[in-house]
Amino acid sequence: MNEGLRIDRLTVYRQGRTLVCLDADIAPGEVLSVMGPSGVGKSSLVRAIGGFLSPGFATSGAVRLGGRDISALPPERRHIGVLFQDSLLFPHFSVSENILFALPPGGSRRDRCRRVAELLAPVGLKDLLDRDPATLSGGQQARVALMRVIAAAPRALLLDEPFSKLDADLRASVRSFVFDIVRERQLPTLLVTHDRADAEAAGGRVVELEAR
Amino acid sequence: MVNSRTTNIPLWVRIAPALTIAVLVGPVIAGLAGIALPAVGFAPLGGSSAFTLSAFARVTAEPGFFTSLWLAFWIGPVSALISLTLVTGFAAAAAGTRSFAFVAGLLRPVLALPHAAAAFGLVYLVSPSGFLLRLVSPELTGFSRPPDWLIVNDPMGLALLAGLVLKEAPYLFLALTSALQQADPRRADIARALGHSRMAAWLHGVFPAVYAQMRLPIMAVIVFSSSVVDMAMILGPATPPLLSLRILGWINDPDFSQKSLAAAALVFQLGASGAGLVVWLAGERLVSGMARRLAVSGIRLPGLPGVSMLARSGLVVVALVVLAGIGLVAVNSVAGIWRFPDALPRGLNLTVWAERAPELMNLTANTVLIGGLASLTALIAVMLCLENEYRSGITLSPRAKLVLYAPLLVPQIGFLPGLTVLLLRLGWDGSLLPVAFAHLVFVLPYTYLMLADPWNAFDTRYLDTARALGRSPDAALLTIRLPMLVGPILVAFALGFAVSVAQYLPTLLIGGGRVPTITTEAVALSSGGNRRLIGAYALVQSLLPFLGFALAAAVPALLWRDRRALRSGGVV
Numbered sequence: 104m105n106e107g108l109r110i111d112r113l114t115v116y117r118q119g120r121t122l123v124c125l126d127a128d129i130a131p132g133e134v135l136s137v138m139g140p141s142g143v144g145k146s147s148l149v150r151a152i153g154g155f156l157s158p159g160f161a162t163s164g165a166v167r168l169g170g171r172d173i174s175a176l177p178p179e180r181r182h183i184g185v186l187f188q189d190s191l192l193f194p195h196f197s198v199s200e201n202i203l204f205a206l207p208p209g210g211s212r213r214d215r216c217r218r219v220a221e222l223l224a225p226v227g228l229k230d231l232l233d234r235d236p237a238t239l240s241g242g243q244q245a246r247v248a249l250m251r252v253i254a255a256a257p258r259a260l261l262l263d264e265p266f267s268k269l270d271a272d273l274r275a276s277v278r279s280f281v282f283d284i285v286r287e288r289q290l291p292t293l294l295v296t297h298d299r300a301d302a303e304a305a306g307g308r309v310v311e312l313e314a315r
Numbered sequence: 316m317v318n319s320r321t322t323n324i325p326l327w328v329r330i331a332p333a334l335t336i337a338v339l340v341g342p343v344i345a346g347l348a349g350i351a352l353p354a355v356g357f358a359p360l361g362g363s364s365a366f367t368l369s370a371f372a373r374v375t376a377e378p379g380f381f382t383s384l385w386l387a388f389w390i391g392p393v394s395a396l397i398s399l400t401l402v403t404g405f406a407a408a409a410a411g412t413r414s415f416a417f418v419a420g421l422l423r424p425v426l427a428l429p430h431a432a433a434a435f436g437l438v439y440l441v442s443p444s445g446f447l448l449r450l451v452s453p454e455l456t457g458f459s460r461p462p463d464w465l466i467v468n469d470p471m472g473l474a475l476l477a478g479l480v481l482k483e484a485p486y487l488f489l490a491l492t493s494a495l496q497q498a499d500p501r502r503a504d505i506a507r508a509l510g511h512s513r514m515a516a517w518l519h520g521v522f523p524a525v526y527a528q529m530r531l532p533i534m535a536v537i538v539f540s541s542s543v544v545d546m547a548m549i550l551g552p553a554t555p556p557l558l559s560l561r562i563l564g565w566i567n568d569p570d571f572s573q574k575s576l577a578a579a580a581l582v583f584q585l586g587a588s589g590a591g592l593v594v595w596l597a598g599e600r601l602v603s604g605m606a607r608r609l610a611v612s613g614i615r616l617p618g619l620p621g622v623s624m625l626a627r628s629g630l631v632v633v634a635l636v637v638l639a640g641i642g643l644v645a646v647n648s649v650a651g652i653w654r655f656p657d658a659l660p661r662g663l664n665l666t667v668w669a670e671r672a673p674e675l676m677n678l679t680a681n682t683v684l685i686g687g688l689a690s691l692t693a694l695i696a697v698m699l700c701l702e703n704e705y706r707s708g709i710t711l712s713p714r715a716k717l718v719l720y721a722p723l724l725v726p727q728i729g730f731l732p733g734l735t736v737l738l739l740r741l742g743w744d745g746s747l748l749p750v751a752f753a754h755l756v757f758v759l760p761y762t763y764l765m766l767a768d769p770w771n772a773f774d775t776r777y778l779d780t781a782r783a784l785g786r787s788p789d790a791a792l793l794t795i796r797l798p799m800l801v802g803p804i805l806v807a808f809a810l811g812f813a814v815s816v817a818q819y820l821p822t823l824l825i826g827g828g829r830v831p832t833i834t835t836e837a838v839a840l841s842s843g844g845n846r847r848l849i850g851a852y853a854l855v856q857s858l859l860p861f862l863g864f865a866l867a868a869a870v871p872a873l874l875w876r877d878r879r880a881l882r883s884g885g886v887v
Contacts, residue, residue: 155504158413178507179516179615185508191501195523196610203611204519205509215613255509 106169107131108183108259108291113164113174115147115156122160123148123312129259129291134282136294136302139312145295149263152293153185154178168258184257184290186281188264190244192236198247199232205254222254226280242273249281253288260285260292266301278304324706325789331699335759338696340721342734342756347725349733350581370579377576379555384583386472386551387558391541391591392598394476395533398483401633402491403522404626407514410521411500414627419492421634422485427809427864428637429817431838432857434478434549435849436640439647441474442467444655446643452656461655468553475551479540484633487532493768494528495521512618514626519610523603531716535723537595541588542726545819545834549841558584559728566732566824581729588726641857647850667847675833675855682816682832682859685747689754690811693762694804700763701770702792711767719763722756727820735824745827753821758811765810769803799881801874805867813860833859 108129115122123144129135139145150156152166155178166174166181173181192201202219210218223229228246236244245265252260265281266274282305285292294305302309374380409415425433440446444461452458467474498521506516547557555561562584565577609616647653651662668675704710717724734753738744773796781791797804822835837852875881 150504153504153508155507157411177513177618178504179510179512179618181508182510183508185505187501187505189499189501191499191505193502193520193523196607200607200611203613204506206613207510208613208615212611215611251509257508 109167111165115151116161131289131291132286134292134294134305134307136305136309143312149261154181182258184252185261186265188267190248198234201251202254205251245277260290262294328703335696335700343721343725343730345737346730346733349736350578370575374576374579383555383558387541387587388590391537392595394479394540395537397480398487401484401629402487405630407517408623408626418630425637426485427813427860429856430482431545432853433481434546435853436644437478438467439643440640449658467550470552472552478546478550481637483536490529490532494525498524510615515616531720537591538588541591542728545838562728585729644850644853647846648854667851678833685751686812686815688751689758689815690808693758693811694808697763719760731824745829750826750830753825754815754818758814761814762807762811766807802871809863809867812863816859
């Protein structure tokens with residue numbers, strides 16, 4: 104069972120000036136949508152929660168996962184999965200190698216491959232295992248990217264405009280694919296988007312950020 | 316059907332690629348053909364003309380031949396491996412942090428430095444009478460005279476190895492940073508979010524794509540190291556020296572029978588350089604296989620602070636050693652009496668500078684003339700090639716890139732002697748123009764590599780706008796693209812100039828010893844051991860490329876002082 108994600112008055116500063124601020128509790132399986140025009144600092148918010156802000160940025164406040172403050176931890180120890188608008192599949196790995204890379208260590212090679220197959224089969228991606236990621240369609244790439252995040256067994260999820268590069272007809276299906284998995288795995292999820300339809304499809308609360 | 320772009324490209328733009336390719340590949344092929352004949356006994360450059368393979372037997376019987384050959388084989392891959400490790404470790408630990416930009420700034424002047432000057436700096440720093448030992452003598456060492464250690468010119472070739480790394484690491488770092496601009500740093504973020512430590516995430520997620528772009532520069536480095544001449548004279552072992560040095564000796568030997576030795580040894584040189592490349596490619600497969608197995612095992616390598624610190628500091632040490640060396644070169648040129656354990660000279664004077672001023676002026680004039688001619692020609696050729704690529708919509712294939720690297724992937728000592736013979740036959744030798752032409756062969760690739768990215772990244776909608784306002788393509792090129800790209804164009808020119816200034820072997824061979832430049836004379840001084848003289852020559856040699864880059868930075872700043880978007884050297 105997952106615990107919630109608590110964003111405790113998290114404020115991001117750039118060169119000493121406040122850029123963006125958020126205070127929110129996200130329950131397991133809930134999707135909180137953060138909306139706002141471009142340039143308002145949505146991506147910086149995602150990077151702050153994930154732990155990879157660039158130099159020149161600073162934060163105050165805290166990010167708590169299961170009651171524990173993780174804001175001082177490096178990204179690799181936060182157990183928060185991130186999905187960007189590009190799938191960012193590793194181009195030098197096949198689809199299954201991309202998932203194997205994310206899977207926690209342990210088990211024989213054969214064992215691990217079986218787990219990858221088990222992960223991808225129920226979501227209809229099993230046929231793609233040996234493919235070069237560059238040959239996948241946009242929708243397939245987006246699905247594989249999500250399953251790669253899931254393979255690492257995250258305890259929360261950050262979605263940074265993950266649907267904005269998809270064609271309109273694909274967007275709806277990828278959206279429901281993502282939100283089904285979020286609910287099924289009971290992941291507290293923060294979605295950042297400028298598209299109101301995304302927020303509506305997520306079905307959770309919506310926070311509006313305003314331009315400063 | 317009308318092709319929208321290829322129509323009406325003027326001839327002077329269309330023929331540029333063919334001419335450029337001819338300059339890049341022609342000398343290499345001609346030079347190699349020139350040696351193939353004497354190697355088997357037919358010697359158009361004189362000497363025995365009997366058709367015989369005995370030269371091979373004679374050259375292998377030369378004392379220490381296989382020691383020279385062995386060094387030529389291993390020093391390429393090993394120096395490349397050390398340099399690549401330093402550069403990759405640093406990038407893995409520091410990509411996206413402030414220290415990355417800091418170190419990049421620190422390495423920029425190092426990159427511009429000629430090999431010979433960097434080598435002299437290393438000598439002044441680490442030799443038994445060098446600065447480091449002076450600092451701790453006699454307090455810690457008890458030495459009142461320089462110890463009898465073979466630190467430079469050591470028989471193993473370690474000093475040469477160190478010198479090569481000092482120059483190659485900055486070069487590979489440049490190759491890495493330019494490849495990094497096309498890599499998506501978020502791949503490392505993704506890998507970290509999946510639980511991999513900072514360095515592991517970068518190595519798994521970003522490096523493979525970056526490395527693919529670094530392969531040709533790395534191969535150029537391997538070939539260069541295996542056949543370097545100027546650095547081998549200054550830092551390399553003496554008995555026996557690196558194979559390339561012995562070849563040069565046989566070529567310059569007045570005894571004609573030695574020429575066939577040189578030709579036979581050249582074949583061995585090509586073999587040693589080639590073997591170095593083969594070993595590298597094999598190692599590449601091995602490492603990439605191991606990395607893939609590690610990645611799919613899902614093992615998360617822990618981020619060890621010690622490793623990260625070490626990885627961050629390696630390149631800084633390289634930069635500091637080179638910069639300290641140049642400082643010492645400068646001090647030596649003005650040093651008065653400077654006895655051994657003294658850390659600093661007793662007094663400073665300008666005696667050497669005053670005595671040698673006329674000669675230094677002459678050499679500088681020669682160097683600047685040759686460098687200016689070669690890099691300006693290269694710049695025009697490259698701009699025409701790039702413009703042709705844009706207008707015809709043809710982009711460079713990977714195979715075409717191989718052509719670009721052709722003169723860098725064959726040892727200089729491998730094809731320049733043959734080229735010299737050829738030019739001699741045509742009566743085109745021993746003067747400035749042929750030397751500038753030989754430099755052009757090596758300047759062209761660097762100029763192209765430097766300018767291609769900014770040229771291609773230029774927002775061509777500016778050109779479309781100019782066309783829509785009634786300008787011809789040529790007018791758009793001259794009045795819009797060139798002025799907006801003046802920064803990158805000048806940097807490419809300065810890099811070409813720096814490459815030309817550093818050339819030793821082409822100047823020596825094609826010039827027939829009759830076209831002295833600051834580089835040939837500085838290297839020639841290395842055996843004499845006159846510290847002050849070497850200091851003055853090496854300092855002038857290192858200042859020339861700097862002046863080029865300083866000019867390249869100053870001109871756009873002045874030209875565009877009222878144009879904010881262009882001041883930093885271009886819109887891209």
